[in-house]
Amino acid sequence: MNHIDFGPLVDKVHLHNEIVVSRDILTKHLGRQPRYFAFPYGLHHNLNRDAFQMARDHGYAGVCSAYGAYNLPEGDPFHLQRIHGDPDRCRFLNWMTVDPRKRTLGSDYDFTTSLAQRAPLDEVLL
Numbered sequence: 001m002n003h004i005d006f007g008p009l010v011d012k013v014h015l016h017n018e019i020v021v022s023r024d025i026l027t028k029h030l031g032r033q034p035r036y037f038a039f040p041y042g043l044h045h046n047l048n049r050d051a052f053q054m055a056r057d058h059g060y061a062g063v064c065s066a067y068g069a070y071n072l073p074e075g076d077p078f079h080l081q082r083i084h085g086d087p088d089r090c091r092f093l094n095w096m097t098v099d100p101r102k103r104t105l106g107s108d109y110d111f112t113t114s115l116a117q118r119a120p121l122d123e124v125l126l
Helices: 012-030 049-057 089-096 121-125
Strands: 036-038 062-065 079-081
Touching: 012 049, 049 062
Parallel strands: 036 062, 062 079
Antiparallel strands: none
């Protein structure tokens, strides 16, 4: 509703207004209900467990972040991890390239770490 940072938000009424009431208003204006909730800004520190749960409890099909990560079969299907619309084409191409580390690392490797915490794939592949 207000494109706020959900990370520090703890007030349940405010969460409800931002997630549920805003969806109901959009539904009234669009004639159909939005299926997904996208976190404004979408980075790790902008996400909120209570917001995830509220979206799940109120019938959203999923939530979207934007810190960049792979959506793997063993991951949480409710959380769609988007790649940030970065103007740096090289970073986008890195994300679109199959990460060779997936072939060699065990299942305990955390592919949901933020882009800033990983070496860019062009450095890995060179």
